[in-house]
Amino acid sequence: MEPWVRVLLLVAFLFPALVECRVRHYKFNVVTRNTTRLCSSKPIVTVNGRFPGPTLYAREDDNVLIKVVNHVKYNVTIHWHGIRQLRTGWHDGPAYITQCPIQPGQTYTYNFTITGQRGTLLWHAHILWLRATIHGGIVILPKRGVPYPFPKPEKEIVVILGEWWKSDTEAVINQAMQSGLAPNVSDAHTINGHPGPLSPCSSKQGGLKLQVESGKKYMLRIINAALNEELFFKVAGHNLTVVEVDATYTKPFTTDTLLITPGQTTNAILTADRRAGQYLIAASPFMDSPITVDNATATATVHYSGTLSTSATTLTKPPPQNATSIANKFINSLRSLNSKKYPAQVPLKMDHNLLFTVGLGVNPCSTCVNGSRVVAAINNVSFVMPTYSLLQAHYFNKSGVFTTDFPGNPPISFNYSGNPPGTSPANMNTMNGTRLYRLNYNATVQLVLQDTGIIAPENHPVHLHGFNFFQVGRGLGNFSPKNDSKKFNLRDPVERNTIGVPSGGWVAIRFRADNPGVWFLHCHLEVHTTWGLKMAFVVDNGKGPNESLIPPPSDLPTC
Known part of the structure; x- marks a missing residue:
């Protein structure tokens, strides 16, 4: 036996609290069960027959493996909302973005390590409207022996x-x-x-x-x-x-x-x-x-x-x-703790300054009730979901799946907040396309999300996959780069993965693109996502293996 093995075994025997299992195994059986709520009995799609589903418990730095077995008639994927998935985008979960869905009768094992995160997150289905009943909590405990930065609750x-x-x-x-x-x-x-x-x-x-x-x-x-x-x-x-x-x-x-x-x-x-x-x-x-x-x-x-x-x-x-x-x-x-142990590392010098309008539009539809349908868009682009995983297309250089010409600013300038009424553009149609925005590894990004009042101003909770970001500014009306930027909080802005764009207003976020892969940005109101309020960033590999996307797993579902 090697000497280092003897030492490790001795430490494990004398101090068992110092050596803990770093791999957490879970099994998610996606099944249908009957349930009664609100005077109605109906079958619902669940994980392990539970609604809400089971809570995942892990510690910072743990490796988590979840085997998902699809026993229902729908295609399924699971998204681990807020987990950064550093270089492991294959396990992020949004259907046709980072993976093809798990088809009926198939399985897929999500495998990721929780790095530099602790707290509460959630998991949920990321296809169709299955999130309504397929969801649950994620509790990430601090490393053993590391206390909360507040008194421990009962x-x-x-x-x-x-x-x-x-x-x-x-x-x-x-x-x-x-x-x-x-x-x-x-x-x-x-x-x-x-x-x-x-x-x-x-x-x-x-x-x-x-x-x-x-x-x-x-x-x-x-x-x-x-x-x-x-x-x-x-x-x-x-x-x-x-x-x-x-x-x-x-x-x-x-x-x-x-x-x-x-x-x-x-x-x-x-x-x-x-x-x-x-x-x-x-x-x-x-x-x-x-x-x-x-x-x-x-x-x-x-x-x-x-x-x-x-x-x-x-x-x-x-x-x-x-x-x-x-x-x-x-x-x-809301303010970041910004302590010595938990600093707020806000990017200060920007490589990309982006303005994305988010809102609703109306497109022609010959088969619809009024001859038109409500759609949603970012920078007037209503996202068309591909039938092949964007991450696979990026990794294998498969052409024809997406383009990288997503506009970094609105194609047409107008009074975005629509105040006073009647100042929205006369043409409420949107463009359609599977268009991505390309970022170099480690690029810094300032993104202003601007609500539009084309139909009506509305709240939009926007989620960015793959990254945390800092909310540096927020306001009503149209964003003014000259005036509003002066008021940005660059010292202790709140750090999040999902942010609310105020109705008739804007929010400014900053992040560093230090995670290679394809990362979804979308409204977390499911109806708006369905209507097309979504896009994706493609982040290129950096230098060396530690800055590059890992190869796809052998059991990655196929389309």
């Missing part, structure tokens, strides 16, 4: 916010695409899969009941897995201290209302500092535009120990649906 609870349709979601979107009209909104919101005790069709369990003891602190790992709606989150009579968003630590601040867009996560500390009793938890929609949404509130309860289940529940009034001031107050309070 307990940690994963809280997943979602939406529920009485009808099949695939039928909902298919009908909408055929008619050219907007799809039906959901029938309810959910907290951990249940609409809650105040719903007229509440489940027997009544929804999530968070048991607490007076004087103790609890960390809520809150995930918005809803398809199409940004959500407020409140606990009656309690404040919440925000300590992390999108798996990055923040400067702690206290608030009574959180705002979480689809794809975002927030870790918040709840201090049980009220008298014994039951207190309502509420999740309700935020939309400060005339777009129709499901306005039902999902509920759960905080239950103090020693309180009878028949005790009255202290209620909370959700914010108005268009409570822009409450949303802005929360967003503007």
Whole structure:
């Protein structure tokens, strides 16, 4: 036996806490199960028969392997939302972007290492509208022996916010695409899969009941897995201290209302500092535009120990649906921790200054109800999904799948925010294409995302795969490079992977393209993604193997 092996075995025997398993194995069986919610019984597609699906637990630096077995009639992929996938883009998950889908009866093992990340993220299906029921949490614990940069809570609870349709979601979107009209909104919101005790069709369990003891602190790992709606989150009579968003630590601040867009996560500390009793938890929609949404509130309860289940529940009034001031107050309070151990490494010198308009348009459609269909676009390009994986086409130099001429600025300048009304362009048509934007390895990018009011101004939670970014600026109206850039926060801006573009406004982000591959950028409102509000960056290899995409795995699905 080699001497170093003897030493390792001796260390493992004497100090077992120092040597831990670094490989986490999971198996995801994608199956159909019958369930009852909101007075309707229907089959839904799930992972391991659970809704929401299982929470993945790992530590920073762990290698995670998830074998996905597809037992349903649909093609399936799983996206590990927020995991950086350094050089492992084959395992990112968006269908036809980084992989061909897992077909019925097939399997694929996702294999990635969690590098430099700790906190709460989510996983979800990234094809069709299957995300409605195929989703779950990811909890990344710090390295063993590394504490949180805040007092350790008594307990940690994963809280997943979602939406529920009485009808099949695939039928909902298919009908909408055929008619050219907007799809039906959901029938309810959910907290951990249940609409809650105040719903007229509440489940027997009544929804999530968070048991607490007076004087103790609890960390809520809150995930918005809803398809199409940004959500407020409140606990009656309690404040919440925000300590992390999108798996990055923040400067702690206290608030009574959180705002979480689809794809975002927030870790918040709840201090049980009220008298014994039951207190309502509420999740309700935020939309400060005339777009129709499901306005039902999902509920759960905080239950103090020693309180009878028949005790009255202290209620909370959700914010108005268009409570822009409450949303802005929360967003503007977010700052990176920016400590010596967790610095905010904001790029200062830019290689690319991009302006992307995001919004809706109308294209001709001879078979649609009104002779036209609603579409969505970035820089007036409505993205056409390929039938072959973009990453494979990039890696193997396969021509004809995509072009790299995505415009870095709007092809036509106009009053983007549409204020005053009537100043939008007369032509509301969009171009179609599978067009990517090329970046050199390690290039720095400033991207301004500008909402447009062509049909109506609207919120857009935009997710960038493969990278974290810093929100350096945000405002209403049209972005002014001369004036707005002077107000950028380059010291401690919040670091995220999903950002909300304000209705009738803009947001500026910065990131470093230090991850080779093809990386999706899209609105995390599923209806907008379906309509074409998406594009992708292709990042070339750098110098040497540590800056290059790894070869594809042998079990990568084929198209």
